[in-house]
Structures are given as C-alpha cells and as structure tokens.
Amino acid sequence: MDIQDLEKLNDMLDNESDLREKIRDKINDLDKKTRTMVGNLNKIHSTRPESIPALVGAIRPVLASCGETFGGLAELIPPHQFWRWKDMWCHSLRTAVFVAAMIEYLTNRGLLSLQATASTLGIKDEWQDRVALSAEDYLHGLIGLVNELSRLAVNTVTLGNFEEPLRISAFVKDLFAGFSMLNLKNDVLRRRFDSLKYDIKKIEEVVYDVSLRKLVPTGTSEAGQIAPM
Incomplete structure (x- = not known):
C-alpha cells in the first residue's frame, strides 16, 4: 500500500x-x-x-x-x-425515558407521548x-415503567394506600392495549412486551386481594380510580 x-x-x-x-x-x-x-x-x-x-x-x-x-x-x-x-x-x-415516564405517572397519572418525552429530556x-429518541427506545422505557409499577402496586398496599393498585391496574391495562395494536418486529422488544402479561397478572392479584378484603370503598372500580389523562 x-x-x-x-x-x-x-x-x-x-x-x-x-x-x-x-x-x-x-x-x-x-x-x-x-x-x-x-x-x-x-x-x-x-x-x-x-x-x-x-x-x-x-x-x-x-x-x-x-x-x-x-x-x-x-x-x-x-x-x-x-x-x-x-x-x-x-x-x-x-433509563432516562423510564424516569421521565414514572415522574409523569406519579404527578398526573398520565402517559408522556414520544414527543413530550424527547422534550422533557x-x-x-x-x-x-x-x-x-427513537420509537424503539421510547417503548423500552415504557416497558420499564410497567415493570416498576407492578412492584409499586404491591408496596403501596404495605404502606396502607389501598386505592393506588386500582389506579395502576387501569393505567397499565390501557398501556398494554396500546402496545397490543403495534406491529412489533424487533425480537427483543417483542419478548419484553410479552413479559408484561406477568406484570399485569401480578397487579391483578393485588387488586383482587384488596377488593376481596374490602379495603377500598364499595363500588370503586379501576376506571373510577385513574385520573383523567
């Protein structure tokens, strides 16, 4: 050369x-x-x-x-x-997307859009x-949010906050429904999305236990406990 x-x-x-x-x-x-x-x-x-x-x-x-x-x-x-x-x-x-999304949930019980997340960051x-901020990275961050909320649903009950699991359940089910309408071709993202079913099951078990023990007011529903988005 x-x-x-x-x-x-x-x-x-x-x-x-x-x-x-x-x-x-x-x-x-x-x-x-x-x-x-x-x-x-x-x-x-x-x-x-x-x-x-x-x-x-x-x-x-x-x-x-x-x-x-x-x-x-x-x-x-x-x-x-x-x-x-x-x-x-x-x-x-x-990870930063997860943090931004969690703060939005804790503050307004709402979901940050991709554009709003990019602006926040x-x-x-x-x-x-x-x-x-690519769509893939945004969705990975939201999956991390659901993972953490399933843990929070359990721990809020320990702290005596019996209505929070119902709000979490309504929020997560709505988010999962949105994910279900996406055409996920990325294998890693698809597998992580599939794992959300376990988080939802965990949250549902908490909601069932709280309801069974009558720890929330009679007639309270998941839809009635989530703040408007």
Whole structure:
C-alpha cells in the first residue's frame, strides 16, 4: 500500500478513536445522572403518598440536566451518523425515558407521548440526524415503567394506600392495549412486551386481594380510580 494511503487510514482510525472516547465521556456523565435518578425513584416504594411530590421535586433538576448531556452528544456526533453511534447510549437513554415516564405517572397519572418525552429530556428536533429518541427506545422505557409499577402496586398496599393498585391496574391495562395494536418486529422488544402479561397478572392479584378484603370503598372500580389523562 502507498505510504500516504496508510497515513490517511491511520489518521481516520485515530480520529474515530478520539471521537469514541469523547462520546463515552458524555455517556458516563449520563449514566451518573440516570443512576442518581433511579436511586431516588426507588424510594417511592417506602414513601407515603403525601411525601411523593417532594421526592419527585428532588429528581426533576437532575432529569432536566440530561438535556445538557444530550446537547454535548449532538455537538460531537457528525451529521447523519445517528444510527452509527446510537447503540452506545441507548441503554442510558431508555433509563432516562423510564424516569421521565414514572415522574409523569406519579404527578398526573398520565402517559408522556414520544414527543413530550424527547422534550422533557431536552432532545431537540434539529438533532434528528445525530441524537434522537427513537420509537424503539421510547417503548423500552415504557416497558420499564410497567415493570416498576407492578412492584409499586404491591408496596403501596404495605404502606396502607389501598386505592393506588386500582389506579395502576387501569393505567397499565390501557398501556398494554396500546402496545397490543403495534406491529412489533424487533425480537427483543417483542419478548419484553410479552413479559408484561406477568406484570399485569401480578397487579391483578393485588387488586383482587384488596377488593376481596374490602379495603377500598364499595363500588370503586379501576376506571373510577385513574385520573383523567
């Protein structure tokens, strides 16, 4: 090979290696933020309803700061190379989606749309060819939300909040119905979606037990317990 060609190849390899390290530094920063948020969110399982707003309030600034990290990634990624690099940060992004979705549920008992989630995370439309929230990553984050809500349904009863499992049940069933109408071709996503049936069963068992023991007012239904979306 020509010596000049070899030098060009070496330069290309060095530049790509440098870029990968810079991207990894940003992802490490994002990982720290998601670990902090998830660690705080874990406290919801031992926190009484009246203290949930304060807990959510402590997480919001960290969630908002994720936009700075995504902005830094957008500056690093060359134009039209989103799909080349996205696998490096997709796990952290899905965790951030889960956090944003959980905060929305805890605050408004509602579901964040894909666009609203991207906005919450500070991901701008003009970055689409470099950093974006894909439908796949969004759906993975929502599945993580259902996984956590099935656990919350059990723990809220332990804390004496007997109506929350009914709200969770109505919310999760509505979300599952939406998932069922999607044409899921990704094998990993499909398997995770199928696993939601176990979460729903777990929640239904809690609702049945609460109802059987008459721990909620007579005539209370799941639909009547979920806040308007």
